[in-house]
Amino acid sequence: MSVLQETFTAWIDSQPPGPQKLIVTGDIEVPTSGWSAKLTRATPQGVNPAVIILELALTKPTGNVLQVVSRVKARYEESPPGHAYTEATIRHEKLEFSIPVKPTS
Secondary structure (H helix, E strand, O other): OEEEEEEEEEEEEOOOOOOOEEEEEEEEEEOOOOOEEEEEEOOOOOOOOOEEEEEEEEEOOOOOOOOOOEEEEEEEEEOOOOOOOOEEEEEEOOEEEEEEEEEEO
16 A cells, blocks of 8 residues: 555635534555555644644555456545644654645635
């Protein structure tokens, strides 16, 4: 499997009518169909409150699957954002990378 770092994006959605929302998404290439991916807030967070740390978890499929390389999307939402984040750090096993959090309006 491969975490496709270039597909990961993070933004603060401040569109009406709802409250602001932090959204982080990205794709993972997996060896068969049926996988799922999830981003969750890491515990503990780091020392910089402007950086949110997220853990990527992948769940293997059960039962019959297609033997075809597939992509799954990981997503995280926080509403309202706990802080004025400027960066999101994604961690999975030994991989760690950071992306900017962009504001939208």
